Amino acid sequence: MxxxxxxxxxxxxxxxxxxxxxxxxxxxxxxxxxxxxxxxxxxxxxxxxxxxxxxxxxxxxxxxxxxxxxxxxxxxxxxxxxxxxxxxxxxxxxxxxxxxxxxxxxxxxxxxxxxxxxxxxxxxxxxxxxGRQANQLMLERAQAQLAKNEVTIQAAIQTANPEQLNELEMQLESLTINAEDAESFVIEGASxxxxxxxxxxxxxxxxxxxxxxxxxxxxxxxxxxxxxxxxxxxxxxxxxxxxxxxxxxxxxxxxxxxxxxxxxxxxxxxxxxxxxxxxFGLIGAGDNALVAYGLRGNAFISYDQGNHWQTINTGIDASLFGSTRLPDGSVTLVGDGGFSFQINPKGQVSHLSxxxxxxxxxxxxxxxxxxxxxxxxxxxxxxxxxxxxx
CATH class of the missing domain: 2.130.10.10 (YVTN repeat-like/Quinoprotein amine dehydrogenase)
Structure with a gap:
């Protein structure tokens, strides 16, 4: 989509x-x-x-x-x-x-x-x-997460060794930044x-x-x-x-x-x-293939749920934005410049137009x-x- x-x-x-x-x-x-x-x-x-x-x-x-x-x-x-x-x-x-x-x-x-x-x-x-409602929901959740964990992290800091101290301080900083970011989005409005x-x-x-x-x-x-x-x-x-x-x-x-x-x-x-x-997107091809695509004509195919990937040579450098699955299991990608092409479940490209x-x-x-x-x-x-x- x-x-x-x-x-x-x-x-x-x-x-x-x-x-x-x-x-x-x-x-x-x-x-x-x-x-x-x-x-x-x-x-x-x-x-x-x-x-x-x-x-x-x-x-x-x-x-x-x-x-x-x-x-x-x-x-x-x-x-x-x-x-x-x-x-x-x-x-x-x-x-x-x-x-x-x-x-x-x-x-x-x-x-x-x-x-x-x-x-x-x-x-x-x-x-x-x-967006105003969504921002408020995100702020309330970020503030709740900070309040829930701040006391526990501060207490742990008191007895932490140097390695633990660094990790705990990073956790607290991340929670604080998330709350600050959420508050700034509320101020900006529905952006x-x-x-x-x-x-x-x-x-x-x-x-x-x-x-x-x-x-x-x-x-x-x-x-x-x-x-x-x-x-x-x-x-x-x-x-x-x-x-x-x-x-x-x-x-x-x-x-x-x-x-x-x-x-x-x-x-x-x-x-x-x-x-x-x-x-920009992902789509299934064939029985077990997964195709990921994005900027500058980059596309990749995986046969193990994204654990490993192979590069697909699309032949273009136009960004790819949309996709659909065809009845034969291949997929069509479309994107910038009005380009479209097919990728079969083996990762082969055809019908570039x-x-x-x-x-x-x-x-x-x-x-x-x-x-x-x-x-x-x-x-x-x-x-x-x-x-x-x-």
Whole structure:
């Protein structure tokens, strides 16, 4: 469910270097600058050009196609992408990702920390969460963690040997910094976007986002709990995508970070990464392959749940933002410059093509072995996987 411009604009990170390069590489234009906070209280405006505007994600929901994007646009097609109808949405912030567990229940997330929910297949949407509420939840959890552990750590410091002392002081410093960071985000307001969403069923799900945003729900999004202590992300790296592959959950993040959970998201392990740059997504290929992809055409394949990786020679240096699985088990990746190509379960690349307008593609779904539907900077575009670039 990965999308191209979902991450931006992001503020310069407090504790890591990657954000500025991340912003620059995607080359955002001013037309997609961050919505003001009042956009959380204003409904999306109807536009006849919505299907040609920046769209971030695309879902096949039963017989419906659903696309989400800038200014709160949510579009539905019930005739296989021949025509599109814009749905009423209670916010006008950029929506970055969507996920449906069945033909009725779905969620969309986006800028200003917004979370929307539908229970009728996307015809109507309700706001469940925004960035101000999310920031307050994160602050309360960080303060609670500091209060819970500070006394115990201070007592242990009194009798610690030099090696133990250093470790205890680092733990206390980390808890203190987390609380300070959380407080500063509350002061800033609804500035952090959610970047992806995944639900196991209509009750339990996760949302991930910029600067370490990570929340969990067990009641369909009626309430959320911060999940940051379940993952080792001390530097508040952007968590760009969350996806189920096989029986494990994976998170793709910046600075070469990939995480896996084998217990339904309760705990996460940091994988040995093959790359130091940003990952934008992951997808399963064949029966047991896992493909990770990101900046500058970098893609890798693993046959043991991400424990070891092999480099895929994509032949391009354009960043890769979206993916879909084809009926034969291979996958299609799309990205910057309008590029798309297939990767089979052996890691071999074929059918490299480029759209005539060369505008970035954000997400893709498969309509058949050869016909694909994409969204991106130019809106909705059908492409064929057989248009091989000379």
């Amino acid at each position: 990965m999308s191209i411009f979902r991450h931006l604009p992001l503020l310069t990170s407090r504790r890591h270097y990657a954000a500025s390069a991340f912003v620059a590489c995607l080359g955002l234009i001013s037309a997609i600058a961050s919505a003001k906070n009042d956009a959380l209280a204003e409904s999306a405006m109807t536009s006849s050009l919505a299907q040609h505007s920046l769209l971030m994600d695309l879902d096949q929901v039963g017989s419906r196609l659903i696309a989400v994007g800038e200014r709160g646009h949510i579009l539905i097609s019930e005739d296989n992408a021949i025509s599109w109808k814009q749905m009423p949405v209670p916010v006008r912030v950029t929506l970055t990702a969507s996920y449906f567990v069945d033909e009725k229940h779905g969620w969309a997330v986006g800028h200003d920390g917004v979370v929307l929910h539908t229970s009728d297949g996307g015809s109507h949407w309700q706001k469940q969460l925004d 952090r976007p959610f970047l992806d969403v995944w639900f196991r069923n209509d009750r339990e799900g996760f949302i991930v986002g910029a600067y370490g945003l990570f929340l969990h729900t067990t009641n369909g999004g009626d309430s959320w709990q911060p999940w940051t202590e379940h993952i080792d992300n001390q530097d508040l790296l952007h968590l760009n995508a969350i996806r189920l592959v096989g029986k494990s959950l994976y998170i793709a993040a910046e600075a070469g970070h990939l995480f896996r959970s084998d217990d339904n998201g309760e705990s996460w392990i940091l994988l040995d990464s093959p790359y130091d740059g940003t990952f 480029q759209t005539p307008n060369k505008l970035p593609l954000s997400a893709v779904i498969s309509k058949s072995d050869t016909n694909l539907l994409t969204v991106g900077l130019a809106g909705i575009q059908p492409i064929s996987s057989q248009n091989i670039k000379p």
